[in-house]
Amino acid sequence: VQLQASGGGLVQAGGSLRVSCIYSGRTSSAYSFSWFRQAPGKEREFVAATFRSGGTTFYGDSVKGRFTISKDRAKNTVYLQMNSLRPEDTAVYFCAASSSLITSTVRRESAYTYWGQGTQVTVSS
Secondary structure, three states: OEEEEEOOEEEEOOOOEEEEEEEEOOOHHHOEEEEEEEOOOOOOEEEEEEOOOOOOEEEOOOOOOOEEEEEEHHHOEEEEEEOOOOHHHOEEEEEEEEOOOOHHHOOOHHHOOEEOOOEEEEEEO
16 A cells, blocks of 8 residues: 655644545555654654544544544545644644554554655644
């Protein structure tokens, strides 16, 4: 599976932004997809996941209620809609794919086989 993230940019606090992750590969429909982020000097942090079966979603505590992950199978794209953005949301956002994701491992980087290159999101105060 190949992943290509895009859509990052500069936005004011309180604003919204949507980042996208285009995926490709013969078996891409068998994968769950997640977003992680990494701020300067910090560890990579789990943001959101959408599971391959049933479309169940899962969110990190810091973004719950503000961010929404979704998948458009026709466009082979996973989206992360980010609302009510805060300066602390500033980070490089990465998409990742896993063929065996379960809720107990969703926050672990080691649970994911494929990673995109990241897209920068900057929120100004």
